[in-house]
């Protein structure tokens with residue numbers, strides 16, 4: 001499967017980590033005297049720290065209940081007649097009345113109800129199915145696919161730009177449409193913002209047959225017809241974008257932000273390790289016995305103290321063990337795998353061999369989104385600074401030849417998105433024989449029905465060492481049970497499971513507020529909140545790419561400097577948007593779930609869920625863009641009782657686990673929408689994967705000498721109950 005090529009028809013189960021409060025005991029661990037031990041990250045006795053919410057400066061926002069807008073969306077129905085822009089037939093959408101501020105949400109004709117997908121990423125890639133009955137959203141996908149390949153007109157901007165067919169279907173923004181439309185599209189900024197004139201530009205679409213637009217330097221059109229889209233590697237249209245090289249000066253390489261006031265409180269988080277023969281945790285970087293260069297780099301990065309996931313994971317990886325590690329967002333998982341891998345490589349004296357036709361990396365790191373893999377690459381480059389180890393990043397939306405040129409200069413650590421990786425392997429540009437380390441960051445995402453097939457493909461390529469002969473490391477903040485079971489296929493049976501805090505739990509450094517806001521009141525509420533926030537950096541999550549464009553444009557019209565990131569933006573635009581947000585030029589970033597996972601952006605003080613995501617895990621990742629590395633942050637979510645009730649139960653669980661206020665109205669909804677345990681409501685509202693799932697099938701655990709719990713987990717492969 002090619003880059004930007006995706007099996008769009010695959011369903012993703014609605015994964016959930018929730019167990020109702022009244023069922024909690026049934027599933028809870030540790031405290032109830034089960035066989036797993038929980039150990040505080042400091043390896044000292046767990047102290048009763050202040051509750052999560054006490055860590056925060058109180059905001060100007062009243063609690064959810066007080067602010068809760070009980071608008072249930074009863075405002076007048078909007079008309080279907082567009083006021084601007086051209087439209088295709090079918091479920092046309094547009095900025096109905098948008099320019100004169102009559103743009104309304106929730107129209108039954110589809111716009112606001114389009115599938116919520118975004119991707120390469122496309123965490124909702126498969127949600128489209130359950131929600132909309134079968135289409136895959138179009139995506140700027142690392143992996144998009146034949147099922148998205150129609151020539152439906154594509155909305156490519158905020159002001160019209162519609163083609164024929166089903167302009168408002170999940171299909172209408174697919175990669176192919178974008179690619180093949182640039183001949184016809186006209187580049188026309190939808191809105192240039194308000195304040196500085198360049199804050200936000202949404203691409204204007206052009207109403208050609210295929211609709212859509214792709215930037216001049218990004219796509220070359222092949223004029224291919226329906227269902228003929230191929231990735232570049234497969235001979236499809238070329239992507240011309242070459243990302244700018246990262247800065248080379250040491251200051252930039254080691255630039256970092258400060259740990260926050262709650263960094264030391266990480267030590268009080270309970271940690272569970274399960275599996276056999278658990279190596280003792282380390283308490284300090286010195287105990288890791290890294291070489292001097294690595295220690296220097298760690299110091300230059302401003303790391304003086306290990307985070308819990310690092311304390312436990314580093315010795316496990318150093319001991320050569322496979323690992324599944326789950327720790328809260330922003331708690332340093334990247335270094336937890338990078339540092340020990342680098343330590344091994346340096347111990348083994350690995351040197352990148354330049355200009356070899358076939359590069360044979362020792363380590364492959366895969367992550368679901370382009371921006372995230374780029375971030376991981378920058379971390380790898382930072383920690384390998386001044387060594388012979390060379391990291392390379394390759395990802396979709398960039399010129400294929402550029403990826404190859406990066407590779408041939410030598411590659412020990414290959415950071416890649418799955419689609420581009422598979423393409424590069426298919427082109428025999430890298431050999432897999434030397435792979436000793438395979439890391440899946442955001443592993444639950446990488447193994448779900450979205451990316452899972454590609455990862456399976458990866459580990460099935462001829463030449464790649466079997467799981468017995470490589471070290472496989474899975475990291476995420478969420479690990480639903482079903483994914484944990486799947487993961488057994490990728491890991492040695494002796495793998496260890498590290499759980500820092502509650503698996504799938506939200507970061508306690510984020511003050512969470514849930515407001516009841518109907519769809520027709522959301523924009524007004526958003527503006528009110530953003531005006532209160534002022535210039536503090538804020539990520540606003542919406543469910544669809546189209547909505548991201550609209551909301552960003554709307555905010556710009558409201559004179560709030562805003563940019564946006566989603567899967568229909570060109571890669572160059574995505575990187576520009578992220579850059580503008582990072583540097584504060586645009587303090588508001590409207591994003592789809594493409595930005596929900598992993599992104600580590602300094603000073604993001606607020607996350608606003610304009611739309612709640614369809615799964616609770618996604619919620620946890622989204623709000624985790626703030627409150628990182630001991631810093632505090634705030635998350636405000638608009639809960640629409642017309643569409644979000646399925647999230648009430650898991651939200652109550654996540655809020656109470658994180659010691660947040662739970663609005664009474666939310667509890668009421670949660671109670672009234674109670675799902676019988678065991679009834680699999682598309683994976684929602686069912687069992688909360690509170691621990692290593694092997695625990696559900698095993699006998700006793702023992703306490704190891706380090707005070708870390710060590711379970712006598714049966715070999716999952718041999719365990720009949722495993723499946």
Ligand SMILES: Nc1ncnc2c1ncn2[C@@H]1O[C@H](COP(=O)(O)OP(=O)(O)OP(=O)(O)O)[C@@H](O)[C@H]1O
Nearest residue numbers: 303305306307329330331332333334477598600629
């Ligand atoms: N020991 C440490 N000391 C200081 N800063 C650290 C330490 N470990 C990590 N950091 C910093 O904390 C931030 C968050 O780390 P990272 O992005 O690895 O979190 P994460 O757990 O992978 O989050 P997510 O679940 O959102 O992907 C980064 O800026 C990183 O450089």
